[in-house]
Every structure is written in structure tokens, then in C-alpha cells.
Amino acid sequence: MHGEYKVPGGKLVVVDLDTEGGVLRRVRVAGDFFLEPDDALGAIDAALEGAPADTDAAGLTARIDAALPAGTTMLGLTTEGVAVAVRRALAQATEWRDYDWQLIHEAPQPPALHMALDEVITAEVATGRRPPTLRVWEWAAPAVIIGSFQSLRNEVDPEGAERHGITVVRRVSGGGAMFVEPGNTITYSLSVPEALVKGLSFADSYAYLDDWVLGALGDMGINAWYQPLNDIATDVGKIAGAAQKRVVEGQGAVLHHVTMAYDIDAEKMTDVLRIGREKLSDKGTRSAKKRVDPLRRQTGLPRETVIDRMIESFGSRYGLTAGRVSAGELARAEELVRTKFSRPEWLARVP
Template sequence: MHGEYKIPGGKLVLVDLDDRDGVLRDVRVAGDFFLEPDEALDAIDRALEGAPSDTDTAGLTARIEAALPPPGTAMYGLTAEGVAVCVRRALTRATDWSDHRWQLIHEPPQSPALHMALDEVLTAEVAAGRRSPTLRVWEWDSPAVIIGSFQSLRNEVDPEGAARHGVTVVRRISGGGAMFVEAENTITYSLSVPASLVSGMSFADSYAYLDDWVLTALADMGIRAWYQPLNDIASKEGKIAGAAQKRITAGGGAVLHHVTMSYDIDAEKMLDVLRIGKEKLSDKGTRSAKKRVDPLRRQTGLPRGDVIARMVDSFRTRHGLAEGRVTPQEAARAEELALTKYSSEGWTARVP
């Protein structure tokens, strides 16, 4: 069995092993990381040799850490947990980015409700094996607030403010916090991927793994950004983006990972629509929402369309990306869901 894992912010780890009679055999760890002393690599292999094959990531991490040579092992671009994740990926026969034929969907502006529906439909199609893993870039036809699956509508949105600014409120299927979006002021994209791509990873690890490509894209535009647990992308200038996920268990399983990035948010309008509590602002270490919104326009100096184009080009260079479209069958199902579910009071106010 073979596993690969690019440690977020670190290096690539590879593991080759056999699973014989329920234990790990012939374990060999390799990669482009840095490790001192040399004997530490053999110690890691020995620590994993003979481990029960159902040992979880925490258990494998503990075995590795206990086996590292004293008085201290220096790891650069490598962690014991990263090796453990790689082992679990080998055992679960996880797939890698390069194992898939990626498809891009970037269509004209659509309604907030239809965007919610498309996320659900396309991810279900990936889970069923009828669609290739997909990167979808959103375009908005109207301003909106998208609240998380478990958020209270009345606690998050000021209805008078929303009405005053013509803002539509919709609820998505993933958790996380509220997003305020306007047509040309945000960049939103979704990844609909098979569950095998994040197999062996914890929920938190999968966020960092699926965000890694966009950190490279931002770096190419002169922005040094990083993943900030659990679901933010940040820079020294402040928060750039927030992510959310939903797991689909039907069929072969799939993960919806969608991200909203701030390009040029009107913070005063956002504050007039969203009810952002003092506790949330304090938790982010800021005194005003304006400091939490870190426009890509200011950091890159590029038009929004150019930022999107560069992001797409970066993804294509790393993983390959073919032009795609929503099929007529997918469109029909999404339009039905947009009307019956995502535009309904029962769904939007399901947590009053």
C-alpha cells in the first residue's frame, strides 16, 4: 500500500507498507522533508512496524513520538502527526489530487438560492460517481447573506437592514458562520471532491489540505497567507477568507468545501445587515468589523476578474483543470431545490 500526504505548510510525506494479519509490515517512510539525526527515520519506521492496522492517527502519532531519538529530533516540514495521517491514507487507499480529472464550472451570475442548490446537487453527483471532482467559481446576481446550517436566523441577521439594502437571506447545508456577499465584492468558490481525497484525515486536517492550493495562488500574487484553524485563511493584514464543509455519505461519499474571500467588502453595509456580537469581534482580536475584512483588492492591486483568473490558473498548473458545465439534469434538479428548499421559509428559518 502507498500513501501520500502534503503536510499543510510543510513537505510531502510518502509511506509504503503492507497490512498483513492486521498489523503493519515493511513500513518505509520517505519524502522531501528535513530530519535530524539520520537515525530518526529508521526510528520512525521501527515505531510503525508491527502496529495494529486499525490504530488511529492519535495512536500512531504517539508511537512515533515515543520512538524519536533523545535528546531531541529536529523536524522541518515534517510532523509525527503528518506521518500518521499518511499511514492512515495508505491503509484506506486514499486518492491524491493527481488521481482525478478536475473540472471547472464558472457560469454567469445566479441567485443565492440557486448557488446553495448547485452546491448540494454537484457534490451529490460526485459522491454518486457521475461527476468528476469540480471547482466551481460563483457569480452573484444580487447581494446576500448566507447563514450556516446551525445558526439562528434572528441572532445573525437584522431583517430591517437586509430589507433596506435588498439583501436576500439563504441558509446553506454546511456549518460555520454567516457570509455577507455582493456581486463584485467577494470571491466565492466550491470544491466538490470524493471522500477518498481526504481519507485518513481529521476534519481539521481536511480544511488545511483543501485550502493549500489557494495559499500558493495568493503567494503568487504577493500575499503571504496561511491556514488559521479551524476554517480561516489569514494574512498579517487580517482575515482574507472563511471556509465551510459538508460531508455527503451516500454513494462513494463526497466533501463539499466552499470558501468566501473578501475582495472589497462594504463593512458599514455588512454591519447594518449582520448582527456581529462583541464576543465574536473580541475572539478575532479586533474592535471593528472593518479590521476583520481584508480586501484582496487592496492587497493585490488587481481587478477581481484578474484575481479569479490567477487562482484558476494556479489550480490548473498544480492539478489540471478542464472546462466544464452544469448538465441539464443537474440544472433541473438545482432549480427545483432552489425553489422548494432554499427559497422556503421552512428551511431558511429552521433555526429561528
């Protein structure tokens, strides 16, 4: 069995192993990390040898920690990362390059249709009728998108939304409210087979699916990192938030979508969103306007250039071919808009 895991902000860890009688055998850890002393690698292999195959990541981490020589130094490697790679090997997880990735980047769409397209496309990936897909959104109207479990009245000021012509929609994933305007926001979705994130905890899957965009931002001169549970941050502020939804039909799939602030009208945002004091204090900030630092200021690049470079970075890593929303997918999404995403019952399901 073979498992790989790129430690967030670090290096690739590769594990090859067998199982016999319900325990790990012939474990070999490798990768492009740095490790001192040399015999620490053998200690890691030995610590994993004979471990019960159903040991969780925390248990495997504890075994490795207990076996490491005194003074061991790891760069680009963590014991938790080794444990995750083992669990991915045992789960027979797939890797990014195992798939033929498709790109969808089409004309602007209404907010409710974007919500529906996420659901339809991810369901198609789950059943194998569509390859794993990167979809870059274009917005036809400004919107507030609230999380699946958020209270509508607690998150949105209806008078502010009406005053600024803001459409309010509810998405299928959890997380917080997002304020978007055409031209000021970069939003994308990854619809991936569940096999890609096998062996990862829910939290680890966020970092794993965000890693490529951190590299793309780095290529544009932005030192960005994953900030648990679902933010992408820099040393001058948050630039993006992610959310996920698991689909259980077929072979299973994960929807991972991210909204990035390219530019932002902070006055309008705070006029529309009811951002509570507790959330601000949790982020260590005094003002909602200071919580997000837009990509426009950090890169100095046009929005279209940032998007192009992100797409190029993804394609250079994993391959990417141009695709489109099929007529059948669009028809199903439009039906979902009528029956679900534009319905007051859905928007106010948590009043």
C-alpha cells in the same frame, strides 16, 4: 499500500507499507522534508513497524514521538503529518492527481440557486455521474448566507437587509454568516469524492482542501495560512472562511466551499449582520470592520485577474478542463430552489 499527505504549510510526506496479521509491516517514510539527524528517519520507520493497523493518528504520533532521537529537528515535517499519511495509506485514500478535474465558471446566478447547485453537483460527484469539480461562483445579487445551524434572528438584522436590498439564504453547511456583494467577493466550491479525504480528520480535511489556494495566493505575493478550524488568514487579517458538508449517498463526497473578501463595504456589512461581542473578542479584535482584510488591498489586482490566477494555479497543480452545469443538474437545482432554498421553512429552520 501507499499514502501521501502534505503537511499544512510544510512538505509532502509519503508512506509505503504492508499489513500482516493486523499490524504494519515494511513501513517506509519518505518525502521532500528536512530531518536531522539522519538516523531519525530509521527511528520513525521502526516506531511504526508492528503497530496495530487500527491505531489512530494520535496513537501513531505518540509512537513516533517516543522513538525520535534526542535533539531531532524537523523542517516541513511533523510527527502528526507522518501519522496522517499512514492512516491515508491504510484507508487507500486517493490523491488530487488521480482525478480529471472539471471547472465550472458561468454567468451570475441568484443566491438561492447557488445553494442548490452546491447540493446537486456534490451529489452527482458522490454517485460518480460527474467528475470532481471546482465551481467558481458569480453572484447576481448581494446576499447574506447563514450557516445551516445558525439562528436567523441572531445573525441578520432584517431592517438592514431590506434597506440595502440584501437577499438572505441558508446553506447546507455549518459555520458562520457570510456577507457578499457582486464584484466584491470571490466564492468557490470544491465537490470532491470522499476517497480524497480518507484518513483525514474533519479538521485536517479543511487544511488539506485549502492548501492549493494558499499556494495560489502565495504566487500573488500573499503570505496566507490555514487558521483552524475554517479560516484563511494573513498577518493583516482574515481573508476567507470555509465550510463543509458531507454527502453519504453513492461512494460519498465532500462539499468544501470558500468565500473570500476581495473588497468589502464594512459599514453595510455591520448594518446587516449582527456580529456579537463574543465573536469579536474571540478573534482578538475590537471592531468587525477590522476582522477581514480584502484581497484588493493586498494584491492590487482586479478581481477577475485574481480569479484567473487561482484557476491557473489549480490547473497547473492537478489539471483542469472547462465544463458546465448540465441541463439536468440545472433543472434539479431549480426544483430545489422552489422546494427548499427559497422556502421560509428552510430559511427559518433555526429561527
